[in-house]
Amino acid sequence: MSSAHVLVVGGGFGGLDVAVAVRRRRPDTPVTLVNPSAHLTYRPWLIYLPAGERQPADLRVPLAGLSRFGITLLVDSVTTLDPQGTTRLASGEHVSFTHAVVATGAHSDPGLFPGSADHAFFPCDTAEATRFTEAFRRLEKGQVTVVIAGERPGPGLEYAGWLVRALEREAGRRAIGVRVVDAEGRLAAVLGPRALSRVADHFTSRGHEFVTGATVLKIGPDGIRLAGGQILGSDLTAVVGPLRGHDLGLPPEALDDRGFVRVDRNLRSPLHPTLFAVGDAAAVPEGRTLPKSMIMARSQAKTVADNVLRSLEGVDPKPFDFDKARRSVVAMPDFGGRTVFVKNQKLIMSGRLPLVLRSLIDKSFFRTHDYGTEEGS
Ligand SMILES: Cc1cc2nc3c(=O)[nH]c(=O)nc-3n(C[C@H](O)[C@H](O)[C@H](O)COP(=O)(O)OP(=O)(O)OC[C@H]3O[C@@H](n4cnc5c(N)ncnc54)[C@H](O)[C@@H]3O)c2cc1C
The missing domain is CATH 3.50.50.60 (FAD/NAD(P)-binding domain)
Incomplete structure (x- = not known):
C-alpha cells in the first residue's frame, strides 16, 4: 500500500x-x-447579491458529495x-x-488605501459581500462609490453596474447616485479605450458618475480624497480589486x-x-x-x-x-445585464450576447460539480 x-x-x-x-x-x-465551509462559494455571482439577482444560497456548491470519490473533506x-x-x-x-x-x-487587501479598513466594504470577500448588500439596501439617499483598484478590476465594474440596475428597478431610490472610481486606470488598462468609453457611457447616460485614472489617497467616513486635493463625497464606499494571500x-x-x-x-x-x-x-x-x-x-x-x-x-x-x-x-464583465467582450484591450462585441457565453461557463461548472449533498445522493 x-x-x-x-x-x-x-x-x-x-x-x-x-x-x-x-x-x-x-x-x-x-x-x-x-x-x-462545507461548500464552495461561486464567487463570480457575488456581484448579483446587492440587486437580489441571486441569493447567497444560490452561490453555494455543496462539497459533501465529494465522498463518492473517496475524498476526505475536513471542514x-x-x-x-x-x-x-x-x-x-x-x-x-x-x-x-x-x-x-x-x-x-486570495482575500481583499485593506492596506492599499489608508482609511479603507475602517470606512469601506470589500465585497469580494464572501462575508463582506453580504454586509455590503445590507448596507446598500439600508441606504435611502446619497452616493455609493465603488473604487476599482489592484489586480482584479472586473468585479468592481460588475458590482457598480448591478447597483445601478437595482436602483433603476426601485422608483423610490432614484436619489441614490453610483460613482465608479477607476483608480490609476486599472480598469482602463484591461478594457482599452473603446470598451472603456462604452462602459463610461453606460453610467453617465443613466445619471451616474465614472471617473478614471484618479489617484486615491485616503478613504474617510464620508468621502474619498484624491491626489490634487479633490474630495468625492461618499455615503457608502466599496473597494474592489487589491488582493493578498x-x-x-x-x-x-x-x-x-x-x-x-x-x-x-x-x-x-x-x-x-x-x-x-x-x-x-x-x-x-x-x-x-x-x-x-x-x-x-x-x-x-x-x-x-x-x-x-x-x-x-x-x-x-x-x-x-x-x-x-x-x-x-478575455474580459467579459457583466455590469448590470450588459457586457463588453474584450481581448487584448480590443472591443470584440458588446450588448447582451456575451452574457450567453458567461452563462454557458456557469452551467458547465455547475454540471461538472454537481455531486449531490452526500454519498450516493
Ligand atoms: C466578485 C467576484 C467576481 C468574479 N468574477 C469572475 C468571473 O466572472 N470569471 C472568472 O473567471 N473569475 C471571476 N472571479 C475570480 C474568481 O472567483 C477567482 O479567481 C477564483 O475564485 C479563484 O479560485 P481559487 O480556487 O484560487 O480560490 P477560491 O475560489 O477563492 O477558493 C479558495 C478556498 O480556500 C479556502 N481557504 C482560505 N483560507 C483557507 C485556510 N486557511 N484553510 C483552508 N481553506 C482555506 C476559502 O475559504 C475558499 O473556499 C471573480 C471574483 C470575485 C470576488
Missing part, C-alpha cells in the same frame, strides 16, 4: 478540480480537502502548513501529507511580498518540490503574469493535478503553458 497522501488546502475552483482529478486518476491515493482551516509534511488545523487537529496543494485563493504560516521564503505562494513554471514551489499552488493563491514566475480568475484557476488545476501525480510516480513535472493561457485571456 502506498504511503502517499495528498492534502489540498482550500475547496474553491482550483482545489476542487485538483482533488477530483488526482483521486479519479489514482483512486488508491488518499486525498484530504480542507475548507472552512476546518489550516493555520500552519509545514511543507515538510504536517499541517495544523484551527480545530487543533494535525494532518500529515506527502504532497500539499495550496488552493486558498491567506496566511497559512508557510515559511516567508516560500511567499512573495503579498503572501502568495511562489511557484515555478510547473506550478510547484521552487523550494519545496512536493508543495504546489493553484489559482489565486499562486505567485507565478516573474514576467508570466496571469489574471487571477476562475478560468485560470481551473486551467492551472489540470497542470497541478498532473504534476502531483507525476511526482507520486517519480516522473519529471510538466510545465504549465503560460503562453497559451495568456492567449486565452
Whole structure:
C-alpha cells in the first residue's frame, strides 16, 4: 500500500478540480480537502447579491458529495502548513501529507488605501459581500462609490453596474447616485479605450458618475480624497480589486511580498518540490503574469493535478503553458445585464450576447460539480 497522501488546502475552483482529478486518476491515493465551509462559494455571482439577482444560497456548491470519490473533506482551516509534511488545523487537529496543494485563493487587501479598513466594504470577500448588500439596501439617499483598484478590476465594474440596475428597478431610490472610481486606470488598462468609453457611457447616460485614472489617497467616513486635493463625497464606499494571500504560516521564503505562494513554471514551489499552488493563491514566475480568475484557476488545476501525480510516480513535472493561457485571456464583465467582450484591450462585441457565453461557463461548472449533498445522493 502506498504511503502517499495528498492534502489540498482550500475547496474553491482550483482545489476542487485538483482533488477530483488526482483521486479519479489514482483512486488508491488518499486525498484530504480542507475548507472552512462545507461548500464552495461561486464567487463570480457575488456581484448579483446587492440587486437580489441571486441569493447567497444560490452561490453555494455543496462539497459533501465529494465522498463518492473517496475524498476526505475536513471542514476546518489550516493555520500552519509545514511543507515538510504536517499541517495544523484551527480545530487543533494535525494532518500529515506527502504532497500539499495550496488552493486558498486570495482575500481583499485593506492596506492599499489608508482609511479603507475602517470606512469601506470589500465585497469580494464572501462575508463582506453580504454586509455590503445590507448596507446598500439600508441606504435611502446619497452616493455609493465603488473604487476599482489592484489586480482584479472586473468585479468592481460588475458590482457598480448591478447597483445601478437595482436602483433603476426601485422608483423610490432614484436619489441614490453610483460613482465608479477607476483608480490609476486599472480598469482602463484591461478594457482599452473603446470598451472603456462604452462602459463610461453606460453610467453617465443613466445619471451616474465614472471617473478614471484618479489617484486615491485616503478613504474617510464620508468621502474619498484624491491626489490634487479633490474630495468625492461618499455615503457608502466599496473597494474592489487589491488582493493578498491567506496566511497559512508557510515559511516567508516560500511567499512573495503579498503572501502568495511562489511557484515555478510547473506550478510547484521552487523550494519545496512536493508543495504546489493553484489559482489565486499562486505567485507565478516573474514576467508570466496571469489574471487571477476562475478560468485560470481551473486551467492551472489540470497542470497541478498532473504534476502531483507525476511526482507520486517519480516522473519529471510538466510545465504549465503560460503562453497559451495568456492567449486565452478575455474580459467579459457583466455590469448590470450588459457586457463588453474584450481581448487584448480590443472591443470584440458588446450588448447582451456575451452574457450567453458567461452563462454557458456557469452551467458547465455547475454540471461538472454537481455531486449531490452526500454519498450516493
Ligand atoms: C466578485 C467576484 C467576481 C468574479 N468574477 C469572475 C468571473 O466572472 N470569471 C472568472 O473567471 N473569475 C471571476 N472571479 C475570480 C474568481 O472567483 C477567482 O479567481 C477564483 O475564485 C479563484 O479560485 P481559487 O480556487 O484560487 O480560490 P477560491 O475560489 O477563492 O477558493 C479558495 C478556498 O480556500 C479556502 N481557504 C482560505 N483560507 C483557507 C485556510 N486557511 N484553510 C483552508 N481553506 C482555506 C476559502 O475559504 C475558499 O473556499 C471573480 C471574483 C470575485 C470576488
